[in-house]
Amino acid sequence: MTRLSSAFSRGPSLVCFITAGDGDTAANLGALVEGGADVIELGMPFTDPMADGPAIQKANLRSLGAGTTTADIFSMAAAFRARHPQVPLVLMGYANPMTIRGADWFAAQCVKAGVDGVICVDIPPEEDPELGPALRGAGVALIRLATPTTDAARLPAVLDGSSGFLYYVSVAGITGMQQAAIGTIDANVSRIKQSTDLPIAVGFGVRTPEQAAEIAKLADGVVVGSALVELVGEHGKAAPGPLRDLTKALADAVHGAR
């Protein structure tokens, strides 16, 4: 069993996203784990975050403005792995920073830092050779996104070569938008479940424990990002307290569905 599969085997899981290098990342990640996060998604900042709304865009700029480098991100990941040997850690970001030194280099760094999986927003299955083979060869999960526009004809291509879990994006849009109606999410998740045994985590627009509890009833995971990132933006160095509190409320809601 991998760290990811054992996390999801415990029942509905809370997946928490923050941007690397925005505030005190080690302390913020610690707060997420203390609050009860089951999986950590660490965002790799990029100058041009095309799929992100204002909250995560600003976090990217704060992080880059503070001088965060790719080497720093892997140090943060390695330090996290040393402190929290059991908690799965996934990197999420854009193609260019991941592939600029070559996919093999990136995959090797992931292995060295104890990163369990990678989500790349702008490498669809059609461009899989850019990153997929290197990650699979290194035993790092390639977590793909499925969206409301991923119809039945396309779903097999998305699932082919995916591992770890499937990230279902609940709305056609960018991060931080309004959540889709729960009925639509239910219908789409049930449809996808018929085609895969991978755990399905639902994200984009989930902000409150109430929303998280509803989604936990129909999916294997709930992803929360912008709401946490906004706390980092608001509280800066003092973010760990508020992050822990929100994560705890979300985790209670998600785990309550177990």
Added chain:
Amino acid sequence: MNDIPNTFRNQPDERGHFGQFGGRYVAETLMPLVLELEKEYRRAKADPAFQAEFDDLLEHYVGRPSPLYFAPRLTAEFGGAQVWFKRDELNHTGAHKINNCIGQILLAIRMGKTRIIAETGAGQHGVATATVCARFGLPCVIYMGATDVARQQPNVFRMKLLGAEVIPVTSGAKTLKDAMNEALRDWVANVHDTFYIIGTAAGPHPYPELVRDFQSVIGKEARAQMLERTGRLPDLLVAAIGGGSNAIGLFHPFLDDPDVRMLGVEAAGHGLDKQHAASLAGGRPGILHGNKTYLLQDEDGQIAEAHSISAGLDYPGIGPEHSWLKEIGRVEYTSVTDDEALSAFQLLCRTEGIIPALEPSHAIAAVAKVAPTMPKDSIICANLCGRGDKDIFTVAEHLGVAI
């Protein structure tokens, strides 16, 4: 040149790749739409009615064919090759951008889309998009960096007169790259009813191909006009490059003519050792805005801010077909600084009575360097892809003149 293919004109491959460049690096939400656009484009290309409507609008609405003009006083000034201009600055809306907008809005209508979005830097593509939207009665939203909104007020007003909504983009550096990010964000959120009219030969496949095809009217006309007027093909083609649409439009129909050399001119801004917009000269291959291509970036793959006096060239990337043409050696690329472009701008005003845009002023500056080294019976054809009305404020400021 290693491995010379027997034609340079059959790119991209079926996956949208020009060698290692191009492709479809977009979020999953957009992928089905991008595939659908490709299918629809194939159908349109095979449909004589589509081609007929495109040709008709280019003739009667845009004013094509644009003239091919021999520039006698500029030729005498340089003292070498004959200098000819393809006069795309005479098009409706004052630049080549409209050729592509006509093609794309016809595609949008075929696909049943009811809302148009676009990005713009200098505002030329924004004006051309707003124009075709007014012509076809579709709502139009233009994303423009807040910095560009401030420095291109006349074009902002033009777009508004044409009925477009102009949204200033305040993220990032507030220029063209950020406007493109914001247009992509709009597109993912409105995939069902919205068509994104991309303004240059870049973005996810099939955009680089279809923009090139629509702009190829420039090169097709130039080739026929040159043969008719001189009985032969030009020795050298020259065009400025922002994303590369006017250049690929001129070059593509000549790619298989082995005796025709081609020169693409990037913006060297303050100089290649300072801030500039020359992605081939100063960048490395990477992935941005849906395609793999040469990009200005740091060693971690963070995209750099470009600089050019010409807002239309102020972009840290380039269309993927140019990256490929550079790598295989079929086209040569050079760069020209802000100051050189400003001098060429003034030179053309005074020698030929034509006020060029700052973008083609870069091509003219490159012609100024090569023409004197070529024999008098040789022929250069440069793309005069835009007129300078939009730039007189910028130029006045640089010349220290208050207007």
